[in-house]
Amino acid sequence: MNYTRSSALFAQAEKVIPGGVNSPVRAFKGVGGTPIFVKEAKGAYLYDEDGNRLIDYINSWGPMILGHAYQPVVDAVVEKAKKGTSFGMPTEIETQIAELAVSMVPNIDKIRFVNSGTEACMSAVRLARGFTKRDKIIKFAGCYHGHSDSFLIQAGSGASTFGTPNSPGVTQGTAKDTLLAAYNDIENVKQLIEANKKEIACIIIEPVAGNMGCVPPQNDFLNKLRTLCTEENILLIFDEVMTGFRLAKGGAQELFNINADIVCFGKVIGGGLPVGAFAARNEIMNELAPLGPVYQAGTLSGNPLAMAAGLAMLTELNNDVEVFNRLTEKTAYLHKGITQVLNENKVVHTINRVGSMISVHFDATPVVDFKTAAKGNNDTFKKFFHGLLNEGVYIAPSAFETWFITDALAYSDLDFTIEAVKKVSKTL
Numbered sequence: 001m002n003y004t005r006s007s008a009l010f011a012q013a014e015k016v017i018p019g020g021v022n023s024p025v026r027a028f029k030g031v032g033g034t035p036i037f038v039k040e041a042k043g044a045y046l047y048d049e050d051g052n053r054l055i056d057y058i059n060s061w062g063p064m065i066l067g068h069a070y071q072p073v074v075d076a077v078v079e080k081a082k083k084g085t086s087f088g089m090p091t092e093i094e095t096q097i098a099e100l101a102v103s104m105v106p107n108i109d110k111i112r113f114v115n116s117g118t119e120a121c122m123s124a125v126r127l128a129r130g131f132t133k134r135d136k137i138i139k140f141a142g143c144y145h146g147h148s149d150s151f152l153i154q155a156g157s158g159a160s161t162f163g164t165p166n167s168p169g170v171t172q173g174t175a176k177d178t179l180l181a182a183y184n185d186i187e188n189v190k191q192l193i194e195a196n197k198k199e200i201a202c203i204i205i206e207p208v209a210g211n212m213g214c215v216p217p218q219n220d221f222l223n224k225l226r227t228l229c230t231e232e233n234i235l236l237i238f239d240e241v242m243t244g245f246r247l248a249k250g251g252a253q254e255l256f257n258i259n260a261d262i263v264c265f266g267k268v269i270g271g272g273l274p275v276g277a278f279a280a281r282n283e284i285m286n287e288l289a290p291l292g293p294v295y296q297a298g299t300l301s302g303n304p305l306a307m308a309a310g311l312a313m314l315t316e317l318n319n320d321v322e323v324f325n326r327l328t329e330k331t332a333y334l335h336k337g338i339t340q341v342l343n344e345n346k347v348v349h350t351i352n353r354v355g356s357m358i359s360v361h362f363d364a365t366p367v368v369d370f371k372t373a374a375k376g377n378n379d380t381f382k383k384f385f386h387g388l389l390n391e392g393v394y395i396a397p398s399a400f401e402t403w404f405i406t407d408a409l410a411y412s413d414l415d416f417t418i419e420a421v422k423k424v425s426k427t428l
């Protein structure tokens, strides 16, 4: 494939945008080479600036669950745009999408819309701190909750020591309030709670991790977390920015039949426009300004175009009772096909999948947390990524990302992909 124009556009972008991109993982640093510049997209396909067609397994990192340029979403945005693009005043559509979201997701009474998943998680933690009047939080290594300061923390040496920042600009003062646990390790969480009795406001978790590749919760981990949180008066926050409106209508709460105290959304809820949201029962949400003392705000929050896109998307997902089954079946088909061709070519690997989230790790060890995810052979991944790209299949340019399956994928696209994996696996 020819990427001449993409490479030229990247060189031009690098002069005026740091690293040529507005979000780091787009820069191909994990796999080498220069990023592909998209010209347009429709359904399951991306069309780049050099005229290549790529089957898309990123789908804007999750939002495009029904495919690109999905007609009802596009129509809703176009119609709304004609009537003004931002008012900073209440609009009826905000209540309409809120009512729909509250009806689809279990265990929430009220929802507040923001502009990104980062804002949703950041605001959820502030709300949890305000509600519990405690300062510390527990997060899990390998889980990503956006780029707000409290989440950019890596482990100290001992399980109960304070975290240390992993980005310049995050202060020690902030880092000391974020405690880090290993995913799927309930004993580790218990130790942290024990060492910080009555100081922990919340535990925030991706109920299916998607930011170290796909890592499912194991051995009743989420249930055990729920019990611990209830016993210790700690709020359990499900970061459903990836899983919300993807794994089921009601997200991971519905799939696993576990109630969180606060739920964060992003990606699908905005239909491809910049939207995040956080939601909880009345008792918690009523602490938010202007009702309560916990401040949270946004000039463009509830923006009419974003709400129109989100409402159109949620309406489609709510009305199509089969969509989540179809997505799971397509993903299972891909899983089976890829497993078969990798095994035929003796490529050591582990595939994790939940619903329409799937990832291929190049190591035989079961991937259950960040440590085991990091064991994957990155050289093999790089070859796999570039090999697939050359065949016209676009997966995330990092071994620590999940593939997002879209309903726009036809079985012929899945077969094409499996065939591409077969060709590439001979070179690994």
Ligand code: PLP
Pocket: 061, 116, 117, 118, 119, 121, 144, 145, 146, 147, 206, 210, 211, 239, 240, 241, 242, 266, 267, 276
């Ligand atoms: N939470 C999770 C689970 C995510 O995957 C992401 C982004 O990928 C975020 C939060 C942050 O969302 P955003 O990039 O919209 O700020």
